[in-house]
Amino acid sequence: MTTRDRIAAVFRGPSGIRPGWRLLIFFVLAFGIIGLAFGLIVTKVLRVQELEAWTPTAFLLAESVGGLGIVVTLSAAAIMSRIERRPIGGYGLPWREAFRGPFWEGALWGLGAVIGLIALIGAAGGVSLGGWALSGAALWQATLGWAAAMTLLGLAEEFAFRGYPLVTLAEGIEFWPAAGALSLVFGGLHYFFKPMETLADGVSVTLIGLFLCLTLRRLGSLWFAAGFHAAFDYAALVLFASPNTGNGGRSIDSHLLAVTYHGPAWLTGGPCGIEASVFVFPVIVALFVLFNRRYRTATADSIAE
Numbered sequence: 001m002t003t004r005d006r007i008a009a010v011f012r013g014p015s016g017i018r019p020g021w022r023l024l025i026f027f028v029l030a031f032g033i034i035g036l037a038f039g040l041i042v043t044k045v046l047r048v049q050e051l052e053a054w055t056p057t058a059f060l061l062a063e064s065v066g067g068l069g070i071v072v073t074l075s076a077a078a079i080m081s082r083i084e085r086r087p088i089g090g091y092g093l094p095w096r097e098a099f100r101g102p103f104w105e106g107a108l109w110g111l112g113a114v115i116g117l118i119a120l121i122g123a124a125g126g127v128s129l130g131g132w133a134l135s136g137a138a139l140w141q142a143t144l145g146w147a148a149a150m151t152l153l154g155l156a157e158e159f160a161f162r163g164y165p166l167v168t169l170a171e172g173i174e175f176w177p178a179a180g181a182l183s184l185v186f187g188g189l190h191y192f193f194k195p196m197e198t199l200a201d202g203v204s205v206t207l208i209g210l211f212l213c214l215t216l217r218r219l220g221s222l223w224f225a226a227g228f229h230a231a232f233d234y235a236a237l238v239l240f241a242s243p244n245t246g247n248g249g250r251s252i253d254s255h256l257l258a259v260t261y262h263g264p265a266w267l268t269g270g271p272c273g274i275e276a277s278v279f280v281f282p283v284i285v286a287l288f289v290l291f292n293r294r295y296r297t298a299t300a301d302s303i304a305e
Contacts, residue, residue, distance in 0.1 A: 019172035022080060026164055029076035038072050054244075054252045056145030060152060070156040077164045092163040092222040093155075102219060106227030109291075113228075113283055114235035120279035126267040130258030133241070142254040146238040154230030158222045161186050162213055179213035196245040201269070201276035207284045208232075208275075214288065218295040242273035 017025075029035075062069060074088070081088040089095050097103070121127045134142055161182055169178035187206025191197045212225040236242040241255035249271025251259075261268040269276035
């Protein structure tokens with residue numbers, strides 16, 4: 001083998017560009033070229049700046065064309081699909097399943113997980129539920145606006161962490177090592193880059209990320225995971241007014257129910273919200289067990305190990 005062949009072998013394998021280099025190109029496109037371009041559109045053209053309080057409009061922009069929004073990541077994946085000569089739906093979001101059964105089933109699981117978590121915290125005396133916090137047009141605007149925003153959030157974060165990156169990394173180091181690594185990154189970004197974070201929150205986010213990897217492995221697409229993610233965040237943040245450190249440790253202003261959290265942070269999650277409560281861990285265990293019972297084997301279209 002010549003020196004030129006050895007150098008070429010570093011970058012190319014039997015199936016083309018090696019997975020590690022493809023993943024690097026994707027991140028350069030998403031975090032760099034495309035991400036910066038859309039970021040300038042949001043801040044300079046649309047003149048939207050970071051807001052002190054979370055609103056549906058800010059979220060819709062952030063999760064569509066800001067940061068690692070769905071438009072940014074899908075644009076980067078579209079370029080990679082041309083380079084790799086494979087359909088973009090092969091990265092976890094096949095269009096034929098868009099907002100069909102798996103998405104809505106995932107949404108039911110996400111809603112059920114939050115209701116179960118609230119029930120456990122409530123049984124321990126950590127939460128009190130009142131009536132509606134809003135009424136009239138404000139209630140409907142918040143209900144629908146946040147539903148759209150959280151749907152985009154679910155799609156954006158799932159594709160950014162368990163779409164192209166997981167599919168590509170799995171080609172290089174197999175599925176479960178890749179799933180574990182990316183779940184640690186998902187939890188680590190929450191723990192190290194959000195203010196007031198606790199270890200419990202970082203661990204719970206990591207485990208939830210690993211559960212969502214399981215849904216991809218068994219079902220072959222991210223639509224279940226996207227529905228789960230959207231409904232979990234909607235139920236926690238919008239319906240049950242859970243605080244979040246990304247919002248300064250406060251509940252969002254336009255939450256739907258009048259909810260009061262009281263007691264120690266280990267019980268309620270404190271400023272991190274209910275996903276940092278000690279009761280989130282039995283809920284996560286239940287998710288793994290129940291999902292494994294419902295979907296015991298991978299589908300024919302599943303991401304290969």
